[in-house]
Amino acid sequence: MRRGAAILAVVALLPLWLVFSPTLRVSAQGGAVEGPLPRGPNVDLVYANCQVCHNLRYVTDSAGLPAFLWEDTIGLMVQLGMQVTDEERAKILDYLTTYLGPNPPPQAPAAAEAQGAVETDAQAGGAADDAAPDGEALYTANCASCHQPNGRGVAGVFPPLVDHVPVLYNAEGGRDYLPTLLLYGLQGRIVVLGESYTNVMPAWAQLPDADVAAILNHVLRAWDNEALLPDSYVPYVAEEVGAKRGLELSPQAVIEQRPDTGGQ
Amino acid sequence: MSDTLKKALERVAEARLERREVLRLMGLTAVATAGLPGILQYARAQDELKLASEVVIGKNDLLVVHNDRVGVMETPLELLREHAITPKDILYLRNNQILEPEGRSLEGASLDDWTVELRGLVAFPRVVTGAMLAELPQTEVEMVLQCSGNGRSFFARAVQTRGTQWAHGGMGNVTFRGVMLRDLLASFDPPLNPRPEVTFITAEGADPPPEGTSRPDFEHSVPLEDALNRAMLATAMNGEPLPGAHGGPVRLIIPGYYGTMNVKWLSTLRFETAETNNVNQIPRYRVPRDPIEPGTPIDYTFGNSTPNWRQRVKSVIFEPLNGAELSVGTVTVRGVAWGGDAPITMVQVSADGGATWQAASLETPGSAWAWHHFSADLPLASGEQRIWVRAIDELGNSQPLDGTVRWNPSGYEWNGADYVDVVIA
Numbered sequence: 050m051r052r053g054a055a056i057l058a059v060v061a062l063l064p065l066w067l068v069f070s071p072t073l074r075v076s077a078q079g080g081a082v083e084g085p086l087p088r089g090p091n092v093d094l095v096y097a098n099c100q101v102c103h104n105l106r107y108v109t110d111s112a113g114l115p116a117f118l119w120e121d122t123i124g125l126m127v128q129l130g131m132q133v134t135d136e137e138r139a140k141i142l143d144y145l146t147t148y149l150g151p152n153p154p155p156q157a158p159a160a161a162e163a164q165g166a167v168e169t170d171a172q173a174g175g176a177a178d179d180a181a182p183d184g185e186a187l188y189t190a191n192c193a194s195c196h197q198p199n200g201r202g203v204a205g206v207f208p209p210l211v212d213h214v215p216v217l218y219n220a221e222g223g224r225d226y227l228p229t230l231l232l233y234g235l236q237g238r239i240v241v242l243g244e245s246y247t248n249v250m251p252a253w254a255q256l257p258d259a260d261v262a263a264i265l266n267h268v269l270r271a272w273d274n275e276a277l278l279p280d281s282y283v284p285y286v287a288e289e290v291g292a293k294r295g296l297e298l299s300p301q302a303v304i305e306q307r308p309d310t311g312g313q
Numbered sequence: 314m315s316d317t318l319k320k321a322l323e324r325v326a327e328a329r330l331e332r333r334e335v336l337r338l339m340g341l342t343a344v345a346t347a348g349l350p351g352i353l354q355y356a357r358a359q360d361e362l363k364l365a366s367e368v369v370i371g372k373n374d375l376l377v378v379h380n381d382r383v384g385v386m387e388t389p390l391e392l393l394r395e396h397a398i399t400p401k402d403i404l405y406l407r408n409n410q411i412l413e414p415e416g417r418s419l420e421g422a423s424l425d426d427w428t429v430e431l432r433g434l435v436a437f438p439r440v441v442t443g444a445m446l447a448e449l450p451q452t453e454v455e456m457v458l459q460c461s462g463n464g465r466s467f468f469a470r471a472v473q474t475r476g477t478q479w480a481h482g483g484m485g486n487v488t489f490r491g492v493m494l495r496d497l498l499a500s501f502d503p504p505l506n507p508r509p510e511v512t513f514i515t516a517e518g519a520d521p522p523p524e525g526t527s528r529p530d531f532e533h534s535v536p537l538e539d540a541l542n543r544a545m546l547a548t549a550m551n552g553e554p555l556p557g558a559h560g561g562p563v564r565l566i567i568p569g570y571y572g573t574m575n576v577k578w579l580s581t582l583r584f585e586t587a588e589t590n591n592v593n594q595i596p597r598y599r600v601p602r603d604p605i606e607p608g609t610p611i612d613y614t615f616g617n618s619t620p621n622w623r624q625r626v627k628s629v630i631f632e633p634l635n636g637a638e639l640s641v642g643t644v645t646v647r648g649v650a651w652g653g654d655a656p657i658t659m660v661q662v663s664a665d666g667g668a669t670w671q672a673a674s675l676e677t678p679g680s681a682w683a684w685h686h687f688s689a690d691l692p693l694a695s696g697e698q699r700i701w702v703r704a705i706d707e708l709g710n711s712q713p714l715d716g717t718v719r720w721n722p723s724g725y726e727w728n729g730a731d732y733v734d735v736v737i738a
Contacts, residue, residue, distance in 0.1 A: 102523055103380050104362055110379075113473035117610045118722055122475050128592045130526025151473075206524070247524055249382075 084255035085109050087148040087156055091140040093190050093256075098133055098141065099126075100251040108149065116146040133194065182260050184267025191253065192264065200272045206248055208241040213313065214268050215277035220308030228290045229303060231261050236300035240312040249300065258287035258294075265290075369558045371419035373402045379477045383408040383523075384416065384558070387463075387482035394631035397684075398455070399485030401556050407460045407483065409531050409593070410520040412578045415561065421554020422561035429546065429563055431498075433515075433584035434508040439501060443562060446548055449492040449500055454545070454568050456682035457651045459484035461571035461598060461621035464716075464727030471607035471717035474724030481629050481731075486649070486684040489555075489566045491547035494540055494582075507537065507584040514540050515583040516565045516576035533574050533598070534588040535567060535622060543568050546579060568682040569653035571621040571726070573598050587615075594620060600721045607720035624653030625719075625728035626712055628660055628687070628704040635733040644691050644735070646673070649684035650704035660687040663701040667714045667730070670703075695737045703730040 085105050086092050099108055114122070123142055127133070133141065147153065189198065195207040202209040217223045234252035238245060253261060262285035269278060298306075363381040365372035375392055379385040387405045396403075401419050408416065415422040424443030432438040463483030468474045477483075498505040515534040522528035535544070547566040548555050555561030560577025567574055573593075588594050596613040598621045605611055611618070628650035633639060650657045656677070661670035673689035691700065703712040713719065716729015 102526065103382060106362060106379065107477065110478045111473065111475045113469070114475055115472065115608050118473075118475055121610065121722060125592075125597070128529075130523065130528030132527070 087153065089144055089148040091144040092148075094133075094137055094141050094194075095144055096251070096253075096255055097191055097194055098131060098137070101131070101249065102129070108145075112149045112153070113151050114145075114149065116150055119145040119150070137194065182257075182263040184263035184265075185271070187256075187260050187264050188267050188271075191256070192268075195250075200268070200274075204244055205246065208239065208244070208246045210268050211272045211274060212277070213241050213310075215274045216310045216313045217308055218269060218282075219277070219279060220310055222306070223308045225293075226306055226308055227265050228261060228285065228293045229296070229298065229306060231256075231264065232290070232293055233296070233298040233303045234300040235303050235307075237304035239304065239307065241310075243312055252300065254294070258290040261285075261290045262287050369406065369417055369419065371402055372406070372558075376403060376405070377482065379479075383411045385477055387479055388485065390481055390629075390631060390634060393482060393485065397486070398551055399487050401551060401553075401559065404458070404485040404487065404559065405460065405463075405483045406558060407462070407477070407572060408520075408577075410518075410522055412518070412520040412557070415557030415578070416520065417558065419556040419558055421549075422557035424548060424554075424562045427562050429579050430581045431505060431584070432581065434511045434586065435505055435584050436503075436508075437501075437505065439505055441497065441546070443548075445500075446492050446497075446546055446563065450496055451490050452493050452496070452545055453488055453490040453549075454566075454682065455486065455488045455678060455680040456566075456568040457484055457486050457624070457684060458572050458575070459624055459627075461573050461725045462723075464627075464729075465724035467727055467729060468607075468717055468720055468724045471720050474720070474722060476723055483572075484629075488551055489545065489547040489564075489568075490549040490552070491545040491563075491566065494544040494546065495542075497546060498541075510586050511584045512537055513585050513588055514544075515585055515589045516574075516579060517581040517583070518560075518576050518578040519580040520578050529592055531576075531593050532589055532591050533576055534585070534594055534620070535570065535574050537584070539567060539570070539622070543570075568680070569623055571598075571624055571653075573621055588620070597723070598725065599723075600719065600725050604718055605720065607717055611722065621725055622653075624651070625726050626650070626652035626654070626657070626704050626706050626710045627728045627731075628657075628702045628712065629731050630700065630702050630733050633700070633733060633735050635735075637733070637735045639693070639735055639737050641695050641737055642692070644693050644700070644737075646689045646691050646700055646702065647687065648702060648731070649686055650675075650702075651682065651684055652704070652706045652710060653682070654710055655707035656681040657685040657704050658707050659705040660685070660689075661703055661705070662689045662691055663703075664691055664693055664698060666699065667701055667703075673702075693735075693737050697734065697736055699732050699734050701730055701732045 084096060086095055086109065095108065099105060120142055123138060127138070196202050196210050200210040218227060231253045233254070235250040238247045266284040268274065362378045364374045365376040365378055365386050366374050368378060368381045368384045368386065372386065373392070376386040376388055379387065384406045385408065388403050392403050393399065424447060427443040429441045430438065431441065460479060460483035462476055463479045464481060465474055465476060466478040466480055513534040514537055515532055517530065517532045520531065522530050544565060544567045547564045548562060550556060550559060555564060560575070563579045565576045565579045595615065599613050599618040600621070601611050602617050602619055628648060630646060630648040632647040633644065646662050650660050657675065660673040660675055662673055663670045671689060671691065673687040676686040678685055705711045712728050712730045714730050716727055719726065719728070
């Protein structure tokens with residue numbers, strides 16, 4: 050009863066709940082938690098680019114904008130410093146005009162979708178284990194716009210992952226830190242390979258656990274990073290990421306958990 | 314304190330406790346079951362905004378936070394109407410950029426080492442120090458500070474507009490004290506006289522654009538004439554050193570102008586012959602010169618649009634609030650009115666959708682730019698009723714019954730006649 054009242058109180062604070070009729074989706078890989086945006090193709094680009102300067106509330110509160118205004122707004126955001134390729138810009142516009150335009154398609158009942166996913170897996174027998182997410186594709190879709198396709202980042206703005214993430218991994222507490230970083234984001238000053246960074250990294254909690262694990266495994270192996278890994282290294286699995294959920298860390302708190310890499 | 318406010322406070326306090334409890338439970342449940350407490354996890358994903366005091370130390374957590382990065386928050390009317398002068402802890406906040414760490418605090422920011430550069434089309438550029446400002450004659454003005462987006466959410470009655478969906482709470486009535494710009498210019502030897510061709514001043518703040526973006530720095534231009542008549546370099550608010558969060562130690566204040574033009578953390582004033590073409594002057598913070606059909610695009614030029622300079626005539630009902638249940642008889646309608654062109658001379662209320670209007674009694678404040686409090690006793694029949702209000706200024710400016718006639722893509726300068734829906738039983 051007490052908990053029921055608490056849930057009601059939270060819902061009352063969240064008018065968007067009603068607007069988008071969101072429901073929980075648990076992916077077949079387990080652990081996915083929906084963010085505030087309606088599901089749809091390219092939603093990850095919105096998560097990746099629109100939280101750098103402002104909350105997603107700005108996006109969801111503008112639901113219903115005519116298409117020309119979304120186009121105009123993206124143009125304004127580019128003027129205000131958003132860094133996207135023309136292709137990404139077109140995809141973001143396509144998502145916003147479709148799902149946050151005046152006539153958005155109804156969101157599929159998520160419970161049914163999850164149910165369907167489970168049934169599909171059941172029919173496929175043990176195939177679910179083989180269908181591990183593609184870490185490289187996930188990296189390209191979610192991470193490359195800041196950390197760059199070559200993992201080298203932008204000096205002074207977005208830190209490089211090459212020669213750096215394995216160092217983090219090898220430091221004390223590194224293996225625990227990396228999934229925490231992706232789930233809760235990071236805010237504060239860090240030094241990477243001698244360069245100082247103060248930009249904000251958004252949280253990626255909206256990605257399923259298996260996707261987070263796949264991204265970490267990709268980054269740890271790509272660009273010759275693998276050569277820096279210890280023999281004891283085993284790839285991350287979804288359950289390991291899932292165990293880090295529910296910690297309620299702020300991006301500022303994450304930096305306190307960051308292992309000391311001596312500026313490497 | 315009114316009963317309504319008490320109830321509102323209790324409701325919000327309870328909601329906060331519940332939220333904390335939910336967060337705690339979520340943590341426990343996640344650990345205990347290593348599974349998903351479905352709806353709770355979802356709530357967390359939705360409920361991403363920090364509390365006001367977590368954005369700016371000292372802000373009241375009853376404020377509605379719209380952006381917790383640089384700080385955008387508004388004041389519920391239940392709180393706003395409780396004070397003739399809006400206290401700093403509940404005053405709305407709207408930042409584009411923020412000066413760290415000053416901008417995170419309601420403490421007065423230090424004038425020591427602060428300088429404001431005066432340059433552009435002047436015979437001798439000057440640097441004003443904090444000490445100089447402290448020694449010059451001080452002027453104090455009571456005025457409405459209002460975000461130009463205040464009331465934006467009401468444009469959605471026609472077509473949704475982009476940006477923070479402010480209700481009425483992006484405003485407050487405060488006092489600023491400082492040195493009038495004209496007094497400052499006259500204090501130099503020789504006096505700093507802008508060249509005759511100067512028509513605008515452009516103000517820059519010390520707040521930097523966000524790192525990691527190619528964002529242009531924030532600045533605004535205002536007409537020189539208004540600046541010489543009205544503008545001050547403010548160093549105090551509500552009788553205290555100007556809080557860092559509200560632009561201290563030095564903020565350009567132009568009474569009657571929308572908040573955005575009152576540039577915080579003032580570092581430079583440029584005397585120029587044209588408005589800046591900075592993105593924050595055009596296309597941002599502008600409205601069409603002539604009305605456009607709601608939902609149609611407009612390509613802003615300096616000619617077809619005007620910046621958010623003088624505030625449009627506006628009135629807001631503080632009592633009764635929307636949704637109130639009242640008993641049959643005469644209802645006392647109270648609220649405030651103000652404008653940026655001239656003092657308010659009349660406020661009217663209507664219970665029949667604007668077919669007939671009844672004059673409210675009006676208090677004349679000490680300043681033309683302050684809240685003008687109004688009050689009217691309105692007889693209302695039983696049932697669902699809509700109470701309207703509109704204000705008229707000395708120049709005859711008033712408010713459209715349908716505010717969406719001034720629809721613009723970014724939803725600036727809402728000033729439709731205000732109304733509340735009540736139930737008379």
